[in-house]
Amino acid sequence: MEHQELTTPSPDGEHRRIGVYICHCGGNISDFVDVAAVRDAVATDPNVVHAETTLFACSDATQHDMVERIQRDGLDGLVVASCSPKLHVPTFRAVSRRAGLNQFQYTQVNIREQCSWVHSDDRPGATAKATGLVRAGIGHASLSVPLEPVGVDTVPSALVVGGGVAGLRAAVGLADLGLSVTLVERTDHLGGAVGGLGAMFPSNQSGRELIAQLVDEVAARPTISVLLETELVAKSGTFGNYEVRLEGPAGTDPVTATVGVLVIATGFASYEPALGEYGYGIEGVLTLPEFTAMLDASPGPLHYRGRPVGSIAYVYCVGSRQPGGNEYCSKYCCTATAHVAVQVAARDDRVTQYHLYRDVRTYGVYELLYEEARKRGSVYLKYADDAPPDVERRGDQLVVTARDTLTGPAELEIPVDLVVLVTGMVAAPNHDLTSLLKLPLGSDGFYNEIHPKLRPVETVVDGVLIAGASQGPKTVSESVASALAAVAQSGAMLLNGRAELNPLVAVAGAACAWCGECAAVCPYDAISRVEVDGVAVAHIDPSACKGCGGCAPYCPNEAIDLLGVTTAQVEHMIDGMVGPVREEVLVS
Amino acid sequence: MGAGHGAGATSPRILVFSTANISDPGIDLAGSQHRHYASSISTITVPCSSSIQPRWIVYALEHGFDGVFLAIDGDECAYLPDCNARSSRIAAQAQERLRPLGIALERVRMAALCSVCSEAFVKHMDEFAAQLAALPVEVAA
Numbered sequence: 246m247e248h249q250e251l252t253t254p255s256p257d258g259e260h261r262r263i264g265v266y267i268c269h270c271g272g273n274i275s276d277f278v279d280v281a282a283v284r285d286a287v288a289t290d291p292n293v294v295h296a297e298t299t300l301f302a303c304s305d306a307t308q309h310d311m312v313e314r315i316q317r318d319g320l321d322g323l324v325v326a327s328c329s330p331k332l333h334v335p336t337f338r339a340v341s342r343r344a345g346l347n348q349f350q351y352t353q354v355n356i357r358e359q360c361s362w363v364h365s366d367d368r369p370g371a372t373a374k375a376t377g378l379v380r381a382g383i384g385h386a387s388l389s390v391p392l393e394p395v396g397v398d399t400v401p402s403a404l405v406v407g408g409g410v411a412g413l414r415a416a417v418g419l420a421d422l423g424l425s426v427t428l429v430e431r432t433d434h435l436g437g438a439v440g441g442l443g444a445m446f447p448s449n450q451s452g453r454e455l456i457a458q459l460v461d462e463v464a465a466r467p468t469i470s471v472l473l474e475t476e477l478v479a480k481s482g483t484f485g486n487y488e489v490r491l492e493g494p495a496g497t498d499p500v501t502a503t504v505g506v507l508v509i510a511t512g513f514a515s516y517e518p519a520l521g522e523y524g525y526g527i528e529g530v531l532t533l534p535e536f537t538a539m540l541d542a543s544p545g546p547l548h549y550r551g552r553p554v555g556s557i558a559y560v561y562c563v564g565s566r567q568p569g570g571n572e573y574c575s576k577y578c579c580t581a582t583a584h585v586a587v588q589v590a591a592r593d594d595r596v597t598q599y600h601l602y603r604d605v606r607t608y609g610v611y612e613l614l615y616e617e618a619r620k621r622g623s624v625y626l627k628y629a630d631d632a633p634p635d636v637e638r639r640g641d642q643l644v645v646t647a648r649d650t651l652t653g654p655a656e657l658e659i660p661v662d663l664v665v666l667v668t669g670m671v672a673a674p675n676h677d678l679t680s681l682l683k684l685p686l687g688s689d690g691f692y693n694e695i696h697p698k699l700r701p702v703e704t705v706v707d708g709v710l711i712a713g714a715s716q717g718p719k720t721v722s723e724s725v726a727s728a729l730a731a732v733a734q735s736g737a738m739l740l741n742g743r744a745e746l747n748p749l750v751a752v753a754g755a756a757c758a759w760c761g762e763c764a765a766v767c768p769y770d771a772i773s774r775v776e777v778d779g780v781a782v783a784h785i786d787p788s789a790c791k792g793c794g795g796c797a798p799y800c801p802n803e804a805i806d807l808l809g810v811t812t813a814q815v816e817h818m819i820d821g822m823v824g825p826v827r828e829e830v831l832v833s
Numbered sequence: 834m835g836a837g838h839g840a841g842a843t844s845p846r847i848l849v850f851s852t853a854n855i856s857d858p859g860i861d862l863a864g865s866q867h868r869h870y871a872s873s874i875s876t877i878t879v880p881c882s883s884s885i886q887p888r889w890i891v892y893a894l895e896h897g898f899d900g901v902f903l904a905i906d907g908d909e910c911a912y913l914p915d916c917n918a919r920s921s922r923i924a925a926q927a928q929e930r931l932r933p934l935g936i937a938l939e940r941v942r943m944a945a946l947c948s949v950c951s952e953a954f955v956k957h958m959d960e961f962a963a964q965l966a967a968l969p970v971e972v973a974a
Contacts, residue, residue: 329861330853330878358864359876370872378875688908695911696854697948705911749880768913793912794884798923803888810879815889819848822875823897 268327315344347391354382384817394745399485409437411713412510418732443541484707516564524636575669590621756804845965856904890927907945
């Protein structure tokens, strides 16, 4: 076990050979920052051998020049001051690789989103700040060390957890990519929530039919093996080579499998109102899933407990969008209710239907269902967020009391035969699975992706992907889209046979005296105690470390550094930002 | 869009520690929307606010920054479910180190900042700058 040395420049005056490119970005930067002044200010840095301004750093011509310059001048560091790292880090890492410079010895400096665009009224200030930022980048690059991505071999197989619509569709997609698939389902049947549904919006196709189709597709693929009444109970190994242990019904032997990725598609649970919440528990007060099951079970005009139903009140947002409760919108329920209302009207157009809502969120093409529900006689009444309707039973009649904010202050008493509480989705209770996989949960209790837009199905646990409503409320089509995104991402990870992990991980330095604090606070089990020459120290496994750096502040000896953001680099960056003038220092 | 920032040299110098996946996009968004803030404010990116080391905060305040703002991930952190508590601990530890140095604890400020919190970021910066400007200049203990 060796400890990595992080500082390369020798103290005897030997300097780095860094090239600096300062981008005009057309005029996006140079209209507000004096880029030539920035160049002149940093060109004299002893670690800088070349500094230039360029009209577009990302242009093919400039990239070509950079490669030539790196090779000709033997550069050992590259600083590009242009836009946000979100845009061109891959571009300039590729430039570095093409030139034979280690890609982690390149530093990106953001002087557009975080400088020129926000200080366009302050040219001297923007120029001074840009100079500081570029100096900070040079300081960072001057302490950069060559790093290689941690390479791992991967196996071409996947575990899908959950046999609902997302899990089934993912299994089919993964098999079609040529991966072998094990699908585990906790219950004794496939289908999940959708498998229990009748007609669904927008096409009226039943959930049962949809699932039957998918189950046929699964059965037609010999590379998918389905294990019912089976749960994932253990996972070890690292990304690309996870060993998983699957426990089936009592009396069967547990199965172990080696898989490259895991697709978690464990779905959702329906919100269960508390007794008394909007009258829940009173006869004739049902949740939306209870009501749709009732509709599905009996064709023809609606009856409840043997009596015909002449009027229904739907109370929206039950359990949703409530401070202190589920603060989010489940976004499927408004459309599902409009769809149900259309079905009820189609069966018996004499049924009066009242919709007590907060906001109607039948977005996109589902707006048409809302319109159709209204055309077929549904009455929509908007209640105020802080004045929810009241539901009670008077004799053999249910009465809903509410104020319609759109028609005036009068309190309306609406006698109805049935009250349907429009309930949303909540996270499925999966405590054991969540803690086994160390998956992060959002404040809503659903699984969290790395990035909602750019990495929507990956989690911080490499090779563990999320799909469907396990991530948050979704319609069937959204669930399937996310399942297919997880399939594509699995293919990207596994079809090469080899994957690279981010090498910007934590390292324990020579000051480590092993106290175990870091290991105790690492949720990824990346840190263990090892002995080096008979001395106990911390070892951080680079393939298990996620590079969050959460361990570092817990080290009493400040022995942990995160590669790419080492303490020495941060201090150099601070020095660079503050600049050479130190007379105004706050406290000497 | 804020106005009247201008002359950065006279505004308090603020160092923002921000996270690559969550608050950086929010701060970048302020740029895309051309929402102005003082040019005396600069950012260092870290993967997660739980990785900020208390000694960095002290170093910044000892070496020319007037305030350090921690843009933390809060409940959105993709790495650590207890990121909030960890980040608070870091801020508190930095303040413990500032006390004997005679540096006002108010020079460290922390708030959760999301990936679209551009307006909130500018507001935080304006408020923090005003608060820092009102602080008496410390003399070394």
